[in-house]
Amino acid sequence: MDDDLARELEALYRSSYARLCNTLVTVTGSRERAREAVQEAFAKALATRSQFRREGPLEAWVWRIALRAGARLRGRAETLPLESLDPAIFDPERDPELAAAVRTLPPRRRLIVFLRYFGGLTYAEIAVVCGISEGTVGATLARAYATLREELCDPAGAGGRTR
Amino acid sequence: MSDSFETMLEERFAALSDWDPSADWSDVVARAAAERPRRRQRVLLAAALVTVAALVAAPAFGLGGHVLRLFSAGEPAPAPVAQSFLELDRGAPFEWRSAGEARKVLDVGTPDGRVGVWAAPSNAGGFCIAVGTAGRDGGASTL
Numbered sequence: 606m607d608d609d610l611a612r613e614l615e616a617l618y619r620s621s622y623a624r625l626c627n628t629l630v631t632v633t634g635s636r637e638r639a640r641e642a643v644q645e646a647f648a649k650a651l652a653t654r655s656q657f658r659r660e661g662p663l664e665a666w667v668w669r670i671a672l673r674a675g676a677r678l679r680g681r682a683e684t685l686p687l688e689s690l691d692p693a694i695f696d697p698e699r700d701p702e703l704a705a706a707v708r709t710l711p712p713r714r715r716l717i718v719f720l721r722y723f724g725g726l727t728y729a730e731i732a733v734v735c736g737i738s739e740g741t742v743g744a745t746l747a748r749a750y751a752t753l754r755e756e757l758c759d760p761a762g763a764g765g766r767t768r
Numbered sequence: 769m770s771d772s773f774e775t776m777l778e779e780r781f782a783a784l785s786d787w788d789p790s791a792d793w794s795d796v797v798a799r800a801a802a803e804r805p806r807r808r809q810r811v812l813l814a815a816a817l818v819t820v821a822a823l824v825a826a827p828a829f830g831l832g833g834h835v836l837r838l839f840s841a842g843e844p845a846p847a848p849v850a851q852s853f854l855e856l857d858r859g860a861p862f863e864w865r866s867a868g869e870a871r872k873v874l875d876v877g878t879p880d881g882r883v884g885v886w887a888a889p890s891n892a893g894g895f896c897i898a899v900g901t902a903g904r905d906g907g908a909s910t911l
Contacts, residue, residue, distance in 0.1 A: 615793055627785035640789055648799030694784060703780050722781035754773055 610654045613663055618647050621664065625671055628723040631692035632675035632716075642678050646671035665733035668724070672734070692716050706756035714749045721746060842871035845886040849898050853888055856896060863892035870898065 622643065629639035650657075650667050657666055676690055691712045697704030707715055713735075720726045720734060728746075732739040845853070850870060857865040870888035886898045 618793055618796065619791060622791040623788050624785075626789050627787055630787070636787065636789070644792070644795055644799060647796040648803055651796060651800035652803035696784070699784055700780055703784070722778065723785045750774070750777070753777065757777075758773065 607655060610657065610663075611651060614647060614651055614654065614667070617664055617667060621667075624723065624725050625668070628719050629671060629675045630695040631719050631723065632672065632690055633679050634693070634695070636695075638678040639675065642671055642674040645674045645678075649674070661733045662730055664726075665730045668720075668726070668730070668734045690716055692719055702757065706753050709756055710749055710752055714745055714752075717742060717745050718749050718753075842873050842886075845870035845872065845888075845898070849884075849886050852898050853886075853896060863890065864896070865891050866896050867891045870896070873897075 625643045625646075626636070626639050629642045630636055633639045633642055646667060649670050657663065672690065679690075692715050694700070694704040694707055707718065710718065717731055717735065720731045726734065728739050728742045731742045735742070737745075844850075853866050853870050866888040868889045870886045872884055873887045874885035884899070887895045888897075890896050
């Protein structure tokens with residue numbers, strides 16, 4: 606059982622490593638810390654795998670550990686829910702318009718957007734990671750889309766800005 | 769929200785998530801191996817502290833009799849633990865030495881195996897305790 610889980614964790618590590626790093630960098634603000642958080646998270650998951658009760662997806666369990674590790678490395682409280690995280694697009698100059706639009710979202714909504722787009726997580730997985738219902742994930746993303754659409758497609762209407 | 773907007777959003781996020789760092793599973797395994805002893809030490813320390821607190825508080829709350837019954841009900845300490853108490857007694861002041869047989873007072877399952885706490889009454893009326901995992905002696909300390 607433990608060995609099976611160790612193999613599952615290794616497979617998950619290989620399949621999700623880049624997605625985790627790309628998401629964690631929005632939390633840690635540094636690529637080095639993002640990598641460190643991912644390594645630390647999988648090490649902790651591997652060392653404590655006997656605690657995983659298969660009550661939810663393995664991937665969501667690891668993501669929760671990784672976000673906590675990212676928060677700790679950023680010097681924030683290692684607690685959940687994750688409202689205390691203040692993620693931001695890393696390297697905003699690559700798409701300043703999108704970075705600014707995302708910045709208008711509340712932190713929790715921003716995190717859910719990043720888990721969806723950088724992490725590639727399903728609504729169900731995001732729900733487990735954030736400790737909320739799947740319906741709340743859908744509603745949160747719908748509100749985020751509406752804001753982003755206003756900001757990106759109708760910036761004058763959103764904030765009276767001109768480009 | 770239109771499909772085209774969502775597609776546009778996906779493409780723009782995808783363009784920003786092109787960092788492809790090299791993974792290193794062997795580093796994860798090495799870190800996990802280092803993590804386990806640290807976790808075991810924390811569990812042992814917590815178990816010891818809980819036991820110490822319970823034994824210290826017992827007389828204050830009039831629980832001395834219950835603690836004594838706990839002693840008589842607990843299983844006798846295995847040889848390595850009994851040996852640990854003997855070694856502890858050697859050279860210790862008389863009042864700190866064990867006055868009776870060590871018995872198990874706590875046995876809890878943890879993710880890292882079972883943790884047992886054994887206690888023996890001391891000549892001064894206090895207790896000596898030893899903490900161990902999976903039936904192995906983890907050393908002894910006096911109260």
